[in-house]
Amino acid sequence: MKYVDEVTKRYKDTNASILGKTVYRSKRIEDLRNLLLASAPTICSQRAVAVTKAYQEFEGENIYILRAKALKKVLEEMSIFILDGELLVGNQASTPRSAPVFPEFSINWIIDELDGKPMRPDQRQGDRFIISEEHEKNIRELAPFWKGKTHAEHCEKLLTDDIRNTGAIGAVDSYWLMNGADGHLTVDLKRVAYEGLISFKKQALSKIDSLDLSVPDDMTQLPFLQSCVILCDAITAFAHRYATLAKEMGEKENDPQRKAELYKISEICNRVPEYPARTFHEALQAYWFINLVIQIENNGHSYSLGRMDTNLYPFYKNDLESGELESADDAVELLSCLFLKLFQLNKIFTFDNQKSFSGYQLFQNITIGGQDKNGHDATNELSYLVLETQAAIRLHTPSVSARYHDRVSNKFIHACLDCIRLGGGQPAFYSDEIYIPALVNRGMSVEDATEYSVVGCVEAVCEGKCGHRPNGSGLINLGKIVEVALNNGVDPRTGICPHAGNGDLTTFKTFDEVFEAIKQFSAWYIREQVIWDNIIDKCTEQYIGDPLVSMLIEDCIGRGRGLKEGGMYYDYAGPEFIGTANVGNCLAAIKKVVFEDKTLTAAQVMHALHTNFKDMETSPTGAEIQQILVSAPKFGNDDDYVDELTVEYFRFICEEIVKYKTTRYGRGPIGAMWQPSTSTISANVPFGAMVGATPDGRVAGEPLADTTAPMHGTDTHGPTASLKSVSKLPTVLVSGGALLNLKLSPASVDTQAGRQKFISLVRTFLGDLKGMHIQFNIVNADILKEAQKEPQKYKDLMVRVAGYSALFAPLDRDLQNDIIARTEHVL
Incomplete structure (x- = not known):
């Protein structure tokens, strides 16, 4: 056809x-x-209602069995539809572009926002969501069941005061992982297309048959393997719902071409993803069904x-x-x-x-x-x-x-x-x-x-063999780290001191002391980020389990354990470092202006930063000090003076993060280490809002540099010079992915x-x-x-x-x- x-x-x-x-x-x-x-983005309660019923009905079950049965109930009870003209079918929620709710991860923030704290989702300036009275009523009614039971609350109980303080000042942010889930992977979609879910089901059943339940380790593998069987059957039944719907619609359709299309859709959904695809159309439908169900489950x-x-x-x-x-x-x-x-x-x-x-x-x-x-x-x-x-x-x-x-x-x-x-x-x-x-x-x-292949922004994975978030863990605000390092560990915005230093900029005698202080604070905050994310990982292992994506990653079925238990072949995780160019620019300005040319004293610089360059009574004035700092060498112009400082700092953080191991270390996977990334997503804007004026001449609240790109407006020597500066960074160390924006x-x-x-x-x-x-x-x-x-x-x-x-x-x-x-x- x-x-x-x-x-x-x-x-x-x-x-x-x-x-x-x-x-x-x-x-x-x-x-x-x-x-x-x-279609306006909306909020849908259907998934939340079904999951809540499942958790009430199957409370006390092993987490893998509970999660598998919960997804099965969602796929059975959620409404399905086929839009006019669609050749691929399957919906995530009750309407197109509607977002489901995941109360088992977090629900309190949704209730707060529905109450207008800080504002309702339909009042946001960006990323607005509309919610109907019915869906809002459903969410409010189910929320009390989840009190004290959510992933976010489990994590919150384990956070240390140091971690809470790092989050409060905006140096590190992993709250999104507490409220959400991991992601950042590509499951073995190729195997699904070529072998079908029946292959995964047979492998799980064969593994179950091989277990000796008198052996403790074998016994602990059983629930995960059983969940795999439940999930294969649940996804197959979900596809068959669309097969039935398409056939019913075809019987009522008057247009011959559309009637034929609907009957073909029915035939395809009766085959994939359960069995191997035979055509390009079937392969795409199998890919879509699996990707869709993962989004519904997680x-x-x-x-x-x-x-x-x-x-x-x-x-x-x-x-x-x-x-x-x-x-x-x-x-x-x-x-x-x-x-x-x-x-x-x-x-x-x-x-x-x-x-x-x-x-x-x-x-x-x-x-x-x-x-x-x-x-x-x-x-x-x-x-x-x-x-x-x-x-x-x-x-x-x-x-x-x-x-x-x-x-x-x-x-x-x-x-x-x-x-x-x-x-x-x-x-x-x-x-x-x-x-x-x-x-x-x-x-x-x-x-x-x-x-x-690439997942997320720039993270590279071997599809079907890597676990969650090779990057996409906590967000580390390098601009804030520089700010607190120059202020003896105190955040000027909040007065909070998560980690005390050995002095501020006015007490350092040499530039090397300044650089060493920034490195020491960077190391401390990196360690806090690792602790924070490891807490989240352990809670995910205990309370979420992730049986579906685990089933679809090699060699979780073979090892009889999920991803968080080390079932995957390769394991890497890591944070996003935000504000790389700002650090290099700050270091260059301090070195040249304060310690080499002595154009300004450290006290003059600190006063100007604390007053956001607005004190016009000093000599030089705040505005004049800002201009002196702005005129210092800037990353992005192929200037070795600033580029070498940026490279030295960047290499330091890349080598610092890989000292740490994930919670899967020693449990089977290759790697099991933390790795760096420079994907900033859009966090350079809100992170910049938490950072005061900085020695590169940037004013308080201004966005930080995004990705590995130069700070906006400071790369004045053309694209070639900008690229040459960026190319000096030791990106072979950035296995989590280095990112560069260029505007032409x-x-x-x-x-x-x-x-x-x-x-x-x-x-x-x-x-x-x-x-x-x-x-x-x-x-x-x-x-x-x-x-x-x-x-x-x-x-x-x-x-x-x-x-x-x-x-x-x-x-x-x-x-x-x-x-x-x-x-x-x-x-």
């Missing part, structure tokens, strides 16, 4: 093409896209889809040869349906946490390109079709990640540029030249490292000469300079300012935020301003 009706093809932007091929949205896709863009995010182009290419190729797919356009339409399903998924964060995860993002990633295990270019026709799909859909999720290596063709980079220049920074580039050695450096085999003028890539410069820039940075990652915003700041004024005219305007894209209009105004303020380079 041909999916694309050539007569009804339409597309609104004649400039949309990939390698000269015009990219279309069919009427089906156009209608679905418009419907979803018009309150995490960054569950990604892996190397779809290489993993699913055999299905695509076979369907073209057999005639199941009449053309590549049919595959693009199916991929478009998948992209729109991923866009429907939603999650509500707390009022405070949404500032760091702004943009209705679930950080779902699709990886294309790269190389195979023999080092050959793995790009194929499906790689280009994913780019065509992104160009057609042009929404912020899923994220598309393009793997770069020195043998990748210019054709592929041209295709990526065609997609990027449409707006939204999709795809981002990830360099095999650094990611693979970085992963091998942490103990991953070369073969598995070569097969890496659209005019830079409008000509053939500009396109060649773009390709040269990508190859130079990722190849010659061994950069790890780069992503581009190619959108004019004037357009963004217009979108602020008239958001309804720009409802699908997309921008790159950090390691993800977002629709611009719904973002918090502070984050919008931060994106507008980024330095715009011309090639």
Whole structure:
């Protein structure tokens, strides 16, 4: 059957093409896209009601059995629907783009916000959610059952005073993990497509049969393995619900084409994900069902889809040869349906946490390109079709990640540029030249490292073999650490002193003493972050268990234990370091202005910082002091004076974090260590709001530098100098992923000469300079300012935020301003 009706093809932007091929949205896709863009994000109580009933009914059961039975009840009782024109089916909540509630993780903050503390979800400036009276009533009624039983409350009881104080001053934040869940992984979707859930069920049953329950360790494995069987049956039954619904709808449908489509959907849902997929359509439906159920079961995010182009290419190729797919356009339409399903998924964060995860993002990633295990270019026709799909859909999720290596063709980079220049920074580039050695450096085999795909923002995993959040743990505010280090450990904003120092800036006799103090405070706060996240991990192990994602990761079934018990093959975790460039700039300013040139005294600098450069009675005035500090060398201009200080500090924190082990250490996995990442998400904005004026000339409350990028407006020597500074960082140590935003003028890539410069820039940075990652915003700041004024005219305007894209209009105004303020380079 041909999916694309050539007569009804339409597309609104004649400039949309990939390698000269015009990219279309069919009427089906156009209608679905418009419907979803018009659907306001809402809050749904259905999951919360079903989970609460399950916890009441099965209270006292082993956590794996309890969680499996709870998911089974949700999948049985939640409402299901099929939208007009859909070719892939499955919904997360009662309406499209509705966010379910996870009371077992946390419920108190939801009640507080419904009470207007600090404001209701529908009154937020960014990431608003509407809730009906019925759903609000349901949530309020079930909340008392969860008092004292939630994941957040279990964690809260174990927090030390030091950890509470680090959170209070804004130096570290892991509260989002207490209120939510881990995520940041890619399960073995390839195995699901090629073998079906029946393979996992048979493996679990075989393992159960092999247990000797008189052996204590064997006995402890039984509940997890039993939960796997329950889950396989529950997901199969869930798919069969859609098979029944599609058949019923088909019987009532008058349009012959749609009737045939609904009957085919019914046939597909009766087969996958239980049994191996036979076609490209079935494989995509299997992928979607598993990804969907994980989102329903677990309150995490960054569950990604892996190397779809290489993993699913055999299905695509076979369907073209057999005639199941009449053309590549049919595959693009199916991929478009998948992209729109991923866009429907939603999650509500707390009022405070949404500032760091702004943009209705679930950080779902699709990886294309790269190389195979023999080092050959793995790009194929499906790689280009994913780019065509992104160009057609042009929404912020899923994220598309393009793997770069020195043998990748210019054709592929041209295709990526065609997609990027449409707006939204999709795809981002990830360099095999650094990611693979970085992963091998942490103990991953070369073969598995070569097969890496991206989850979340920039984290690389071996899909189906890695556990939760290789990064995406606590957020560490480097700007705040510098501030307290210069103030003898005291936070000037709150007066809290989590950790006392050996003096402040005015008492240090040499620059080396200053640098050593900053290193010592960094080490202390890193340790607190590790303690905090290990507490969360132990509570997750005891009270959540994660049987579903564990079942889908090698070798949890073989070992008879879940992820938090060490069932996975590889285990890494780690924080996001935020404000890297600010630290380098502060160090350079103190070294040059105070200790070398002696333009200012330490006392003058400290007074200016404490008064936010506003004291006009001093000599020099606060404004003059700020200008002196601003004029000091800045990271991002290929200036070794500041770059070397930044590199030294960055290497220190990278080597400090890997000293620590996860709670799975010694329990089976390779690695079991903490690792660094520079993905800031959007946390550089709220973290900056907690940091006073800093010695780099930054005023109090201003956002910190995002990712590894230079501080906004300070990289004044062009894009090449900026990239050369960033490339000096020892990114091979950043196995959790280093991230770089670069904003380009659209005019830079409008000509053939500009396109060649773009390709040269990508190859130079990722190849010659061994950069790890780069992503581009190619959108004019004037357009963004217009979108602020008239958001309804720009409802699908997309921008790159950090390691993800977002629709611009719904973002918090502070984050919008931060994106507008980024330095715009011309090639």
